[in-house]
Each structure stands twice: as C-alpha cells, then as structure tokens.
Amino acid sequence: MNNALVLIIEDEPDIVDILRRYFEREEFRTVSASDGDTGLSHHMRLKPDLIVLDVKLPDLDGYEILANIRQRGNTPVIMVTALADDLDKLQALRIGADDYVVKPFNPLEVVARAKAVLRRARNGRTRVIRLGALTIDPDAHTVVVETGTARNKLSLTRTEFRLLVHMAQSPNRVFERGELVDACLPEGDAVDRTVDSHISKLRRKLAEAGVERQLSGVRGVGYSLVDGDE
Known part of the structure; x- marks a missing residue:
C-alpha cells in the first residue's frame, strides 16, 4: 500500500492540506483538484489508486463525477461531504462509492478507511x-x-x-x-x-x-x- 496514489477532489484548500498531510504521513502519494473537470482529467491521465471526492464542487457535483468514474472503471472512491442524510449516502453507494465520510471528519479516520478500501479492492483480485x-x-x-x-x-x-x-x-x-x-x-x-x-x-x-x-x-x-x- 506504500506509495499508492490518492487523488483528492475538493475545493476547500484547508481540507486538501489536512488530507494531504495525513496521507503523506502514511507514505501515500497525493494529487489534488479543486473542480470536477480537473479531477476527471487527473483520473484519466494519472490513474490513481484511490479517489477522495467531495460532493459540493463548483462545476460538476460529486455524484456526476462518481458516475463518470464508474463508466471508466473501478477506481475505489471515498465520498467526503457535509451531507449527512441517509438518502445522500444511499445515492452515493448506489452510484458506486466504496465509502462515505461526513464532515467534520477525523483525518485519521479517512486514512484508515482508505486503507480498508484498498485492502478490500486488492483482496478481491482472484481467479475467474x-x-x-x-x-x-x-x-x-x-x-x-x-x-x-x-x-x-x-x-x-x-x-x-x-x-x-x-x-x-x-x-x-x-x-x-x-x-x-x-x-x-x-x-x-x-x-x-x-x-x-x-x-x-x-x-x-x-x-x-x-x-x-x-x-x-x-x-x-x-x-x-x-x-x-x-
């Protein structure tokens, strides 16, 4: 799991900085995007191991971005958002999110969930x-x-x-x-x-x-x- 690349799609610089510090402390590499179009471009070009995705963004919302990512493949995605309603969570999970964290969050928890999602994704690779x-x-x-x-x-x-x-x-x-x-x-x-x-x-x-x-x-x-x- 060392050196796994995490793409953070989030428009609040303070949150990006916090997540970057905690991920890099655990030897993850990080790259960030403050809007959906840039995030999708990074996903296509850099092929990250995992994406941390905000719902409220200035152009495309997180659900649209997630749907686009799922059309391209199975990159693990953790939604990070201020929306705590169960319907919002269920919508994200139906579209294909791997996990869902509500703001305000503990960055240690986000990193722990990222590790769990990556383990689950990698353990799923098996025979036909x-x-x-x-x-x-x-x-x-x-x-x-x-x-x-x-x-x-x-x-x-x-x-x-x-x-x-x-x-x-x-x-x-x-x-x-x-x-x-x-x-x-x-x-x-x-x-x-x-x-x-x-x-x-x-x-x-x-x-x-x-x-x-x-x-x-x-x-x-x-x-x-x-x-x-x-």
Missing part, C-alpha cells in the same frame, strides 16, 4: 469463478450468464458485483445480512435494508439474463448463491 450459468471475473469486473445458446454480459454496480463475488466464493452457503454488510459495504454506513435493496436489484438482473433461482433468500437469515440454477 464459474458457478452454474455464471462466469465471474473479479479482475475484469465482468459477469457473463450463459443459458443454452444465449450469452449475456451483466451490467452491475460495484456493490452488486462485490456481493455476487463474495457469495460465489462460498457457493450454497447462507450469508447473514450483517456478514454481507461487513464484507461488501462501507464500514459503519450500511444497514440490513441496504443489503436487501442491492440483492433485490441483483436478483432482478440475473432473472432478466435467464438465471431465475441461483440467488435465493433464506427467510430470517440472509442469502445464498447456489451452484446451479435449480
């Missing part, structure tokens, strides 16, 4: 998983469903993909909701109903691709991904 009709490639961030002669590539959010990979690594096991929160969603910012929402959307996408029953719910417990569409 073949499970029933599913072929999951964690490195390429792709899921292909093959049913008969049909071959469909699923379009999943980052959280949906993390949930699918986590369950696919232990097929037929029932995962409790709390366990899925801890393993796949940002620390401290998710609850059981958030998992239910992501799973519901994931199940709908699988069903639309022809996989009706491979992802199932166990009443009062959680969810299981079975080895075959039984």
Whole structure:
C-alpha cells in the first residue's frame, strides 16, 4: 500500500492540506483538484489508486463525477461531504462509492478507511469463478450468464458485483445480512435494508439474463448463491 496514489477532489484548500498531510504521513502519494473537470482529467491521465471526492464542487457535483468514474472503471472512491442524510449516502453507494465520510471528519479516520478500501479492492483480485450459468471475473469486473445458446454480459454496480463475488466464493452457503454488510459495504454506513435493496436489484438482473433461482433468500437469515440454477 506504500506509495499508492490518492487523488483528492475538493475545493476547500484547508481540507486538501489536512488530507494531504495525513496521507503523506502514511507514505501515500497525493494529487489534488479543486473542480470536477480537473479531477476527471487527473483520473484519466494519472490513474490513481484511490479517489477522495467531495460532493459540493463548483462545476460538476460529486455524484456526476462518481458516475463518470464508474463508466471508466473501478477506481475505489471515498465520498467526503457535509451531507449527512441517509438518502445522500444511499445515492452515493448506489452510484458506486466504496465509502462515505461526513464532515467534520477525523483525518485519521479517512486514512484508515482508505486503507480498508484498498485492502478490500486488492483482496478481491482472484481467479475467474464459474458457478452454474455464471462466469465471474473479479479482475475484469465482468459477469457473463450463459443459458443454452444465449450469452449475456451483466451490467452491475460495484456493490452488486462485490456481493455476487463474495457469495460465489462460498457457493450454497447462507450469508447473514450483517456478514454481507461487513464484507461488501462501507464500514459503519450500511444497514440490513441496504443489503436487501442491492440483492433485490441483483436478483432482478440475473432473472432478466435467464438465471431465475441461483440467488435465493433464506427467510430470517440472509442469502445464498447456489451452484446451479435449480
């Protein structure tokens, strides 16, 4: 994790300075941008390992920037904002944020969360998983469903993909909701109903691709991904 490059997209110089000092103290490299266009340019050109992204910016807002980043790839993103409402958090997570920190924040916490997000992203790099009709490639961030002669590539959010990979690594096991929160969603910012929402959307996408029953719910417990569409 040493020398990982962190892109800070934030228009308040004092906050940028604080984050830069704390990240560099932990041997991260940093680069900053005070507006969305510059931030996206830095992302394209420098390919940072992680992005710390403010929501309120002078041109594009953080949600627009996050959506643009997700169209390009899977760079981990931590949102840092003064907006503390649960709906704002859920919107950021739905678009694909890896974590969400509310101002005023402890910079040590931001750095700790950055380390956790990077560990999670790097630990997710593993072999291609073949499970029933599913072929999951964690490195390429792709899921292909093959049913008969049909071959469909699923379009999943980052959280949906993390949930699918986590369950696919232990097929037929029932995962409790709390366990899925801890393993796949940002620390401290998710609850059981958030998992239910992501799973519901994931199940709908699988069903639309022809996989009706491979992802199932166990009443009062959680969810299981079975080895075959039984």
